[in-house]
Amino acid sequence: MDDTAAARQAAYAYVDSLEQRDWPRLTALLADDVVYEMPQTRERIRGRQAFVRFNADYPGDWHLRARRVLADGSRAALLLDVRVGDETLDACIWLDLGDDGLITRITDYWPAAYDPPTGREHLTERW
Amino acid sequence: MDDTAAARQAAYAYVDSLEQRDWPRLTALLADDVVYEMPQTRERIRGRQAFVRFNADYPGDWHLRARRVLADGSRAALLLDVRVGDETLDACIWLDLGDDGLITRITDYWPAAYDPPTGREHLTERW
Numbered sequence: 001m002d003d004t005a006a007a008r009q010a011a012y013a014y015v016d017s018l019e020q021r022d023w024p025r026l027t028a029l030l031a032d033d034v035v036y037e038m039p040q041t042r043e044r045i046r047g048r049q050a051f052v053r054f055n056a057d058y059p060g061d062w063h064l065r066a067r068r069v070l071a072d073g074s075r076a077a078l079l080l081d082v083r084v085g086d087e088t089l090d091a092c093i094w095l096d097l098g099d100d101g102l103i104t105r106i107t108d109y110w111p112a113a114y115d116p117p118t119g120r121e122h123l124t125e126r127w
Numbered sequence: 128m129d130d131t132a133a134a135r136q137a138a139y140a141y142v143d144s145l146e147q148r149d150w151p152r153l154t155a156l157l158a159d160d161v162v163y164e165m166p167q168t169r170e171r172i173r174g175r176q177a178f179v180r181f182n183a184d185y186p187g188d189w190h191l192r193a194r195r196v197l198a199d200g201s202r203a204a205l206l207l208d209v210r211v212g213d214e215t216l217d218a219c220i221w222l223d224l225g226d227d228g229l230i231t232r233i234t235d236y237w238p239a240a241y242d243p244p245t246g247r248e249h250l251t252e253r254w
Contacts, residue, residue, distance in 0.1 A: 004199075039217055041243035043251040054250045068221060070199035072131075077197045077204035079221060079234075090166055092219035092236055094195060094206060107206075109219055111238035116168035123181045124170040 006101045008071035011078055014095065014103065015066045023052050031102040038108050051106075060084045064091075074098070089113075133228045135198035138205055141222065141230065142193045150179050158229040165235050178233075187211045191218075201225070216240075 001009070010029055017026040030048035037044050045051050061084065068079040078093040089110065096105035116124070128136070137156055144153040157175035164171050172178050188211065195206040205220040216237065223232035243251070 038243075040238050040240050042240075042254045043243050043247075044254060045251050050250045054247065057247075057250075068202065068204075070197045070202055070204045072197035072199055075195065075197055077195075077206075079204075090236065092238070109217065109236065109238040111167050111219070111236040112241070113167050113169075114239070116165075116170050120170075120181065120184075123177045123184075124172050127169045127171060 003073045003097070004071045007074060007076045007095070007097050008069060010097055010101065010103060011069045011071060011076035011095055012066065014093075015064050015069075015078065015080065018055060019064045021056070023056055026055070027052050029103055031098055031100075031104045034103055034106065036106045036108070038110070040110060130200045130224070131198045134201060134203045134222070134224050135196060137224055137228065137230055138196045138198060138203035138222055139193065141220075142191050142196075142205065142207065145182060146191045148183070150183055153182070154179050156230055158225055158227075158231045161230055161233065163233045163235070165237070167237060 013029055017029065027048055030051065032048055033046065034048045034051055035044065035046055036051045045054055063083045065081040066078055067081050070077045074097045076095040080091040080093060082089050082091050089112065092109040092111065094107040095103050098104045140156055144156065154175055157178065159175055160173065161175045161178055162171065162173055163178045172181055190210045192208040193205055194208050197204045201224045203222040207218040207220060209216050209218050216239070219236040219238065221234040222230050225231045
């Protein structure tokens, strides 16, 4: 299996193990010193033990579904449909894998809804 | 050139033509009926003429730099460093290409900074 195929497989397994709350499976995907970053809050979690605990403790009835998965060499990008109770949002996730196929870095973006600025209604439609 | 190589080339050219304000070059990358969507505001722009105008009219001294570009078949994902005056932010862009190598769909996310929720300080550090 080449790097791209391994990255694709890891990306799908990452989402599936989170959705299934399969913490041993998630742990097995991660490098021991994985770094997880949320640039919007400038939060960082170091190490797979803390990262798995962060997810296991994460409140709410959250569900993840992969809408897009791109793999390219030792990297993957995921566009997720996220549902938390009645709320839905999209997430953009970037993964880096090491030579051993384990995930070494996770960069998560949680783009929230906002009202569009005025002045471009002549070019846009809304849905 | 295979689909992935064409998607990669289109993704870099997309960012570069925007950064250079090279509207003819940008136009040449786009399908005539390209659809541009911003899911956070639920805005949609149809057609390359309107999309190029949207960018040409976009206010501010904005600059784009590709931090990550992934290409996978007829799709690409871009993580951009965006600078508008003194403000910096990240953007997550998803591109779809048609069989002719032109960009048919652009999905843009502009994740804004926010304060982290309380209760997870024991697992996270800040930067």
